Amino acid sequence: MSGVPTVTLNNGVAMPQLGFGVFQVPEDETVAAVTSALETGYRSIDTAAIYGNEAGVGIALEKSGIPHDELFVTTKVWNADQGYDKTLAAFDASLEKLRLERIDLYLIHWPTPARELYVDTWKALNKLLGDGRVRAIGVSNFQESHLRRVIDEVGVVPSVNQIELHPLLQQEKLRAVHAELGVRTEAWSPLGQGGDLLKNPVLAEIAAKHGRSTAQVVLRWHLQLGNVVIPKSVTPERIAENFDVFGFELDAADIERIATLNQNGRIGPDPDEFNAA
Template identity: 55%
Template sequence: MTIPTITLNSGRDIPQLGFGVFKVDPAETERIVTDALEAGYRHIDTAAIYGNEEGVGRAIAKSGIPRDELFITTKQWITEQAADRSRPAIESSLEKLGLDRVDLYLIHWPAPANDLYVEAWHALEQFQADGLTSSIGVSNFLVPHLERLLDASDIVPAVNQIEVHPAYQQPGVQAFCRDKGIAIEAWAPLGQGKYPLFEEAAVADAAEAHGKTPAQVVVRWHLQRGHIVFPKSNRAERMAENFDVTDFELTIGEVAAITALERDGRVGSHPDSFN
């Protein structure tokens, strides 16, 4: 099974379908990531604040998968403590992951009340120059945050990882990112179960038409919309199901019908007020 890739503005290829470990119990992370790797995932997305980088690292080490076949992302949680937005932050993550570099390093939230994300971005630029990460990007940045960052730097973020699912697609942020060559990564791609997405006719009808589950249809919608996506599950059979999305294609009409489910239905925190 071949997972499509996207070439980032850094020149690096990133698998469009990855596995996220948000809210995965640190005690269970090694087992769960091992199951994901065995299911075929080669792109793992974690973060310092998740507290499970060590489990991800143990699973990677035990997998025997060559490093160049893996794409590993982690994120910096910026606070007023200087060490949390400087070299010790990424060095701590690398130590926990058991790696000498990550493929992508992100600022996790802009936290605008702290007014530190531009300073943190300049640190990420140096991490990339030093070979600690192949690409750098941001997460949960809105257009004003991105504009300020671009005014202060010549390096454009490779990605912006934001909340995206059929009820909440952030079209303005996506359009800005497309114009600047910033790839979109979608977190909460299935809406975190916070609304009856799978009961929507656009999703259910497409699932029936293709002999797939509603979750597979929504993951496929993300891929066809050009998003990098991280469906999450603690169950091996569901991981395999979410990965099995390359043998069918939604029609233009089916994609349009799912896209039309947009209703500004945010399920996560607002980047302007989350600090």
């Protein structure tokens, strides 16, 4: 995995702690972005059916010539495809677009609680796992109540919960629940959005202290907390910069200062209320 540390999921599967996300990367830019990431050294790629760029990811993976056993590919079932049978069909569609024979990590993208389908969807993911079509299964944007319900009703603990997490939304309570249950925390929008977080004066001071960028400091913070992190970019220089986060370490004072930045402020929707198709 190109020297990137791995975390061990609750079913024994190793997952790179640093990956490359393609959220909001247009389909016509996806091949170039993923190719640049793979050339930089990333081996974990995170996409989703709703992103509309699974095909581009698949082309880049195939063109790279990198064997699948050296890669870790994540995708997600979208809200409109929830339910047992529809999820199985959606998985087949994603697999074809990605040009793969199996997916390493398959996630329920949102609980969409008004649908009352995420338990049946979780059963479908367990079917895929049992059939060997995925190596690990998990969820995304699940709150504690959603997690406990799928565990209680299906008896299988998600390997991962991919949630919005950055210094302005540190999710300390949910991370503690993950630790209790054996669920790995994965951060989406790890650098925030729009660049405002990266202008934060506290982060700028810490970055100057280490001779690093604010983005590198934030990614390093995630890694030291134990989070899996998936920054995205379409710029080769930024892709490389985001990968170069293993040559320094934040000290306890840095971690304490970053802890004070939490505002519990979301960029994305509230998972308890988001039910879009």
